[in-house]
Amino acid sequence: MNPDTRSFALGSYTSHVVFYDSVSPLSISNASLVVCDTHTEHIVETCGGAAHAPRIVLTPGESEKSMPVLESILRTAVEHGLSRGDTILGLGGGVVTDLVGFAASVYMRGCRLVLAPTSLLAMVDAAFGGKTGVNFAGYKNMVGTFYPAAEVHVAPSVLASLPEREYRSGLGETIKNALLGDEDLLGLLEREQEAVSARSPQVLREVIQRGLLVKCGIVEQDLTETGIRAFLNLGHTFAHALESVAGFGTWTHGEAVAWGTAKAARLGELLGITPLAYRTRIERLFSDYGFRLHAEASHERLIEAMWHDKKLKDGRLYFVVQSGVGQTQLVPVEPETVREVLRD
Ligand SMILES: NC(=O)c1ccc[n+]([C@@H]2O[C@H](COP(=O)([O-])OP(=O)(O)OC[C@H]3O[C@@H](n4cnc5c(N)ncnc54)[C@H](O)[C@@H]3O)[C@@H](O)[C@H]2O)c1
Incomplete structure (x- = not known):
């Protein structure tokens, strides 16, 4: 070793x-x-x-x-x-x-x-x-x-x-980390979907190491989440709401993060921040790994759950959105815009 x-x-x-x-x-x-x-x-x-x-x-x-x-x-x-x-x-x-x-x-x-x-x-x-x-x-x-x-x-x-489902759950967070700062990891996840899904030793170490290093780079700059550590919450405001409305355990955390990250991409698009091609790329990747991008849940209950999430600041809902890989921002969003995303 x-x-x-x-x-x-x-x-x-x-x-x-x-x-x-x-x-x-x-x-x-x-x-x-x-x-x-x-x-x-x-x-x-x-x-x-x-x-x-x-x-x-x-x-x-x-x-x-x-x-x-x-x-x-x-x-x-x-x-x-x-x-x-x-x-x-x-x-x-x-x-x-x-x-x-x-x-x-x-x-x-x-x-x-x-x-x-x-x-x-x-x-x-x-x-x-x-x-x-x-x-x-x-x-x-x-x-x-x-x-x-x-x-x-x-x-x-x-x-x-x-177990397989737990492994895939981890892939949800791995893809999210790649979106936050590693274009090469994203490319690897796109090209080597079969090998990654099969946990092939040829790719596993690189996928894990790169996925973790994105987080290390962010946390090193902001241990206590006063700034950019919040970017790690990409997709999480949607995800936490879905987990709590659907009942904890119905969706694994990583499954909910995959759904939430796709929703965040659509939200960014509605706000004029996320290009259509980037949103499509994100959705295709999650779909290729077998993640569900459609959730049966009451929109009003989801929005209510978001208001109880820790991402509420000054009485406003904040979401992490992206204009591309590693180009991330935290923006306040009106509930009506969130409703529109959920209706899509
Ligand atoms: N501190 C943080 O920054 C942070 C970030 C993300 C998530 N979390 C927390 O992590 C938890 C979720 O973690 P998780 O998804 O690993 O869940 P988990 O710890 O419940 O593990 C999932 C399941 O896999 C089993 N398992 C784990 N490793 C195994 C292995 N090698 N072989 C066989 N079974 C194995 C566990 O026993 C469990 O049944 C949540 O509580 C969440 O809040 C913390």
Whole structure:
């Protein structure tokens, strides 16, 4: 194995991202506590020294991202006598990385955090960038911290056991990241659709690495989302509304992001920002990867849900729109214009 490590300065933190080649197994030696779920425990068994550390195995699913589960992780850390210099390893999808990130950020005011994302979505998005959290009082990610991991280990080989629908969900975010800043990745996703869908080792590492590096470049400039980090929310105002109106779990997050990004392209077109050819390119790519671009949902309920989203500023709805790859802006939009997009 010849891992390629990149380091990123995130505020006062440094995050090292270790990119493995497409076939090498994860190798993490030093962890005092490992948190995974029943779907990812088999990966812990083969990840080196960390396999012998005390382990918490969660039930898979979004409902684990909760205060009671957070408390149980902290309690276990205390029971095992972890100190501030000890490492907690979170190995799993975005649910595990968000939850373990939060636990590490508050344990003794911050112990060492290492993350090993095992879903494509967590690799290109959730595990890097320091946003941690749990769902609270019925709202997603209502309580959390900014706490970048000291190390993020990205090993494409662990995706072998990821269910097909979860893999495609991650491709939704990967395509979105490509739109935000990597024309070459976009071209690769267009040309190599069959190989990417088949998780071919020839393309997998490059797709993941490039997808993640777009996010790294943005977060490095704006850890706490006071500016351009908001661009990562491309498609998300539509997506979050659809997820909540359709019922969480009906659409995976990545499926909703694909639908939302296509809607954002149409919105940009209506506003005179997005050229028709760019919108068509986006829609074709999502369709080629099998994403649904049509949703059966009440337009009024979707708009109502958008008003509850975190993207509301000064009582106005803001949307991320683009005039081309890497040419992104945040604009206020009237509800009537959103209605028109939903009617299309
Ligand atoms: N912090 C951030 O910046 C950020 C960004 C995006 C999403 N998120 C969060 O991430 C979560 C979604 O992440 P997700 O899509 O990874 O969901 P998830 O963690 O629920 O994983 C999806 C499913 O795949 C399973 N799984 C994961 N890796 C596997 C593997 N290698 N083999 C077999 N099964 C595997 C999981 O057990 C789960 O059943 C949400 O809670 C979302 O809020 C956070």
